[in-house]
Amino acid sequence: MFQIINLSKKIDNFFLNDISLKLEKGDYCAVIGISGAGKSVLLELIAGLLKPDKGHIILNGIDITQAKIQKRSVGILFQDYALFPHMTAFQNIEYPLINKGLAKKDRQTLVQNIAKNFDIFNILNRKPSTLSGGEQQRVSLARTLITNPDILLLDEPLSSLDILLKNELIPLLRNINRKGQTIIHVTHAYEEVISLANKVAIIENGKLIQEGTPADVFRNPLSKFTANLSGIKNFFEVSVIKNNKNENIALIDNKIEILFLSDYNVTTGYIVIDSSDIILSDKPLKSSALNNFEGLITDIIPSTLGIEISVDIGVIIYANITATSFNKMNLKRGDKIYICFKSSSIKFYMK
Amino acid sequence: MNKVSRFHLLLIFLGGLVLLFIIAPLAGLFFNTSPKDISDSITDKEVSKSIWLTLLSAMAATLFFSMLAIPLAYILAKKSFPLKRLVNGIIDLPIVIPHSAAGIAILGVISQQSFLGSSLSKLGLNLVGHPVGISLAMAFVSIPFLINAAREGFASVPDRLEKAALTLGASQMRVFFTISLPLAWRGIISGLVMMFARGMSEFGAVIIIAYHPMITPILIFERFNAFGLKYARPVAVLFIIVCLLFFIMMRLLTKEKKNVSNN
Numbered sequence: 001m002f003q004i005i006n007l008s009k010k011i012d013n014f015f016l017n018d019i020s021l022k023l024e025k026g027d028y029c030a031v032i033g034i035s036g037a038g039k040s041v042l043l044e045l046i047a048g049l050l051k052p053d054k055g056h057i058i059l060n061g062i063d064i065t066q067a068k069i070q071k072r073s074v075g076i077l078f079q080d081y082a083l084f085p086h087m088t089a090f091q092n093i094e095y096p097l098i099n100k101g102l103a104k105k106d107r108q109t110l111v112q113n114i115a116k117n118f119d120i121f122n123i124l125n126r127k128p129s130t131l132s133g134g135e136q137q138r139v140s141l142a143r144t145l146i147t148n149p150d151i152l153l154l155d156e157p158l159s160s161l162d163i164l165l166k167n168e169l170i171p172l173l174r175n176i177n178r179k180g181q182t183i184i185h186v187t188h189a190y191e192e193v194i195s196l197a198n199k200v201a202i203i204e205n206g207k208l209i210q211e212g213t214p215a216d217v218f219r220n221p222l223s224k225f226t227a228n229l230s231g232i233k234n235f236f237e238v239s240v241i242k243n244n245k246n247e248n249i250a251l252i253d254n255k256i257e258i259l260f261l262s263d264y265n266v267t268t269g270y271i272v273i274d275s276s277d278i279i280l281s282d283k284p285l286k287s288s289a290l291n292n293f294e295g296l297i298t299d300i301i302p303s304t305l306g307i308e309i310s311v312d313i314g315v316i317i318y319a320n321i322t323a324t325s326f327n328k329m330n331l332k333r334g335d336k337i338y339i340c341f342k343s344s345s346i347k348f349y350m351k
Numbered sequence: 352m353n354k355v356s357r358f359h360l361l362l363i364f365l366g367g368l369v370l371l372f373i374i375a376p377l378a379g380l381f382f383n384t385s386p387k388d389i390s391d392s393i394t395d396k397e398v399s400k401s402i403w404l405t406l407l408s409a410m411a412a413t414l415f416f417s418m419l420a421i422p423l424a425y426i427l428a429k430k431s432f433p434l435k436r437l438v439n440g441i442i443d444l445p446i447v448i449p450h451s452a453a454g455i456a457i458l459g460v461i462s463q464q465s466f467l468g469s470s471l472s473k474l475g476l477n478l479v480g481h482p483v484g485i486s487l488a489m490a491f492v493s494i495p496f497l498i499n500a501a502r503e504g505f506a507s508v509p510d511r512l513e514k515a516a517l518t519l520g521a522s523q524m525r526v527f528f529t530i531s532l533p534l535a536w537r538g539i540i541s542g543l544v545m546m547f548a549r550g551m552s553e554f555g556a557v558i559i560i561a562y563h564p565m566i567t568p569i570l571i572f573e574r575f576n577a578f579g580l581k582y583a584r585p586v587a588v589l590f591i592i593v594c595l596l597f598f599i600m601m602r603l604l605t606k607e608k609k610n611v612s613n614n
Contacts (some may be wrong), residue, residue, distance in 0.1 A: 047518050070520045082515035086533050093530075098521035147520065 001025045002151055002182060007055035009045055016041050016206045019055070019222070023184070023199065028177045030193035030214075031186040033203035034225070039186035043153045047074050059150055070099070075149035079156045081140035083128040089139045090115075090124040108346045110146060118142045118172075125226045133161065134168050145176070152176070152257070154185040170196065170350075190218075190232060195270055195349040202226050233308075233318040234273035240266055250348070256314045259290045260346040277345040278319035280309060281313040281338045282329060289340040293317070297335045300326075311339055380588055388585035398570065398586050402593055405566040408482050409550035412490035413497070413543055420494055421539060424501035425531060426530055442499070445492050454559025461560070484560045489550035496545035504538015505531060533536075537605055545599040551594060 002023040009016045016038045023029055033039050044050040046057060048069035053115040057065045064072050083092050090111055097107040115121040118138040128136055137157070144152065154173070158166050175197055177183050185193055193200075194214060201211040204225050210217050226232075238250035238258070250258045250271050260271060279285065285292065294311035302308075306325040309319045319339060321329075331337070392398045420530060426432075427439065445453055461478040462468045480486035508531050516526045532539075554568040562569060567590045575583035 047514075049514050049517065069517045071520065074517045076515065076516065078515055080511075082509075084512060084530060086517070095516070096519035099522075099525065143519065157460075217447050329447070334486075347418045 001058060002048070003056075003058040005056045005058065005315075007042070007045060007057065009041060009052050011041065013051075013062070014038065014041070014206060019203075019208045021201055021208065021211065023182055024086050025182055026177070026180045027199050028183045028185065028193075028197045029199040029201060030190070030195070030197035031184060031201045032188065032190050033186070033205055034188050037188075038202045038206040039188075039203055040155060043076065043155055043184070043186055047076050047153060048072050073147075073150045074153060075144035075147070075151070076153045076155060076204045077140055077144050077157050079160060081128075081136050083136055083143075084139055088125050088127055089120060089131065089135075090138055092128070093124075093143045093146055096143065099117070102146065111142075114142045114146050117319070131164050132290065137161075137165065137169055138172070141172070145181070150182065150349050152181050152183045154183060156187050159187065159189060166192075174216070175191055185339070191347070194235070194272070229342060232272060233275055234270050234271075234278075236315065237268070238271050239268050245253075248348075250346070252315050256293075258337050258346065259343040260348055262348045264348065266350055271316070272347040272349070273341055274345060274347075275318045275320040278317065278339050278341045280311075280319055280321060280325075280329065280331075281340070282335075284338050285340055287340055289342045289348075291343060292338065293340055294336065297331060297333050297337055300331060300333060309337075311337055313339065368390045377591065380584060380591070384584050384588045388489065392585040392589045395586075397565075398567075398589065401565050401567045402590060404482065404485070404564055405551055405568070406593070406597075407567065408485045409489050409493075409547050409553075411482075412486040412493070412550050413547045414614065415486070415545060416451055416490045416494055416546075417539075420497045420542075421501050421532075423499050424542075425505050425535075426525065426541075427498070428502045428535075429513075429531075431591075442495050444495075446495050448502065450553065450555030450560060453490055453491055454556035457484075457491055458559055470501050478560075480561045480563055482561075482564065483567045484564060485557050485564075488556040488560045489518075489553050490546075492553050492556050493546040493549035494498035496549055497539075497542035499544060499572060500542030504535030504542070507538065508534040540601070540605040544598070544605065547601070548594065548598055551597075 002025075004019055004021045007016065007019040014036070019038075019042060021029070031039050041050065048064075048067065052065060055065070056063055059073065063241075083089075084095065087095070093111045093114065094107050097110060102110070111124070112121065115124055118141065120135060120142060123131060123135055123139075128139070131139065144239065157173075158169060161169065170192075173183070173185075177196065187193055187196065190200075197214060199211065200214045200217045202209050202217060202225065211224060215235060215237075218235045236250070238251045238252055239254070240248050240262075241251060241329050243247050243249050243259075248260050248262050250260055250269070252258065258271065258273075279287070279289065284294075290319065293311075293313040295311040295317070297309055298312045299310035299317065300307060301310075306322045309321060309326075309331065311317050311319060317339060333338050412542070427435065427442075434562065447455075458469055458479065459465060461471075461484055462477070463472050463477065468478065476483070478487065512530055513526050516530045517523070521529065552568060553566075554572065557566055558572075560571055567586065571583050571587050571590065574586060
């Protein structure tokens with residue numbers, strides 16, 4: 001439904017090189033990369049704010065590579081919302097409808113409807129400078145979505161927000177996506193999108209180095225950058241239950257129980273265990289850590305962070321240890337090993 | 352501590368001297384002119400005629416050239432192109448050249464010996480000694496103030512707002528009129544005020560183009576030359592009051608509740 005084929009663009013010393021990506025309707029694709037990796041250039045190429053040197057952008061079977069920005073059915077939510085400061089919230093949301101040539105009455109109805117959906121009906125007469133961060137966010141989203149774009153592009157929408165606003169926006173984005181909106185979300189922080197995206201693309205130095213489902217990409221990192229996304233290899237979809245002490249237990253594949261700390265009252269989610277937080281021991285270890293498992297070493301691979309040990313405890317858990325520790329323990333494939341990690345070291349993400 | 356306050360006192364003293372340098376001659380002018388002299392000047396037809404001519408010529412110059420200068424300021428603020436620095440330098444030229452020389456240069460273009468002057472005279476229009484010629488001379492020396500202020504105004508409009516408007520389906524022209532122009536308005540108004548004020552007070556370039564009809568700065572000069580300081584002073588005071596009124600009025604217009612570009 002949406003496809004980028006061999007897209008390239010050179011700007012001064014930066015070169016976005018041969019990017020190809022394919023999305024189906026309703027996909028939520030996270031494009032992850034550090035600042036300067038080319039994420040924003042990619043968004044601007046898709047939106048039509050920049051023209052590529054080479055390659056094609058196909059939307060619903062039509063080549064829109066050279067199409068005018070105004071004819072693209074692509075909406076962007078800018079990092080700081082880019083609300084027009086001299087217009088009210090109403091005028092901001094109405095702006096794209098005037099561009100489409102809609103009659104005043106139709107515009108009013110549409111703006112009022114979307115304002116009700118986004119819970120901003122009461123602030124329509126206010127200027128952006130008088131709105132809270134959360135309200136500005138919703139006005140900006142309403143303005144972008146009122147023309148029903150086929151693709152919604154998000155330019156690091158969460159990175160400058162405090163935790164409260166993040167917790168407001170994430171469910172909102174999830175709901176929009178569940179209604180069938182295709183979304184491309186660029187970010188430098190994988191934590192932002194881990195619970196939202198069903199596709200992940202890693203971009204580095206202007207090149208798309210890996211893409212796939214979050215589990216595929218994070219468990220099989222093809223680059224130092226992906227591997228360095230802290231401990232992301234231990235990424236699991238879990239169901240959440242409570243034990244008799246009312247503590248949270250994450251169940252992996254309905255069999256591995258992992259104790260974790262969380263204030264959320266939910267039944268499903270994702271957990272990430274940083275591979276550097278896992279302690280290996282050749283004997284059962286008495287420690288304060290509440291998560292203790294016995295397993296077999298299935299693989300030993302030198303990694304950028306030291307030595308990566310894969311341990312099968314029913315699922316594969318990856319632990320990173322230094323070369324010194326590795327030599328001291330004299331570990332081999334097939335060895336029995338004990339692993340432990342603290343419940344507080346587990347990052348939990350809502351689904 | 353003591354050292355710092357002495358230093359501050361020195362700064363205040365030096366700054367005070369500068370203020371005194373500006374205020375003292377003007378205050379002297381006002382104190383040495385009786386209200387009767389001023390009211391006589393107001394009823395003096397020659398004076399009021401010249402003040403109207405000055406205001407209208409400066410206004411016409413500002414309004415007409417703003418239609419050309421504002422688009423240029425937008426291009427200079429938002430687009431990169433070869434020789435942009437040169438273009439910026441050319442715009443500042445009228446500020447650095449002597450205004451009488453500027454008048455001579457304009458005269459070269461509009462006198463009847465020139466192509467433009469002779470073409471216009473065939474249509475019955477001689478710009479030398481004509482209010483249009485006065486406006487041209489005023490515009491020549493004052494247009495850098497408008498272009499520079501408007502360019503700053505446009506430069507302060509964040510690119511992402513214009514990009515956002517484009518992605519929301521607006522044409523380039525609509526983005527200019529609905530986003531860039533309203534958000535740069537403060538800079539533009541301030542530029543218009545500066546251009547108008549500078550045009551109104553121009554003497555050197557205008558006197559070359561048109562001694563008659565007489566704009567007020569030339570009238571003041573003529574009265575001083577012919578009758579001395581006593582006769583020039585009331586007209587000068589009256590004109591300064593008029594200038595100040597316009598200046599204050601337009602400054603109030605540009606004083607917004609909030610800087611619109613601060614979201």
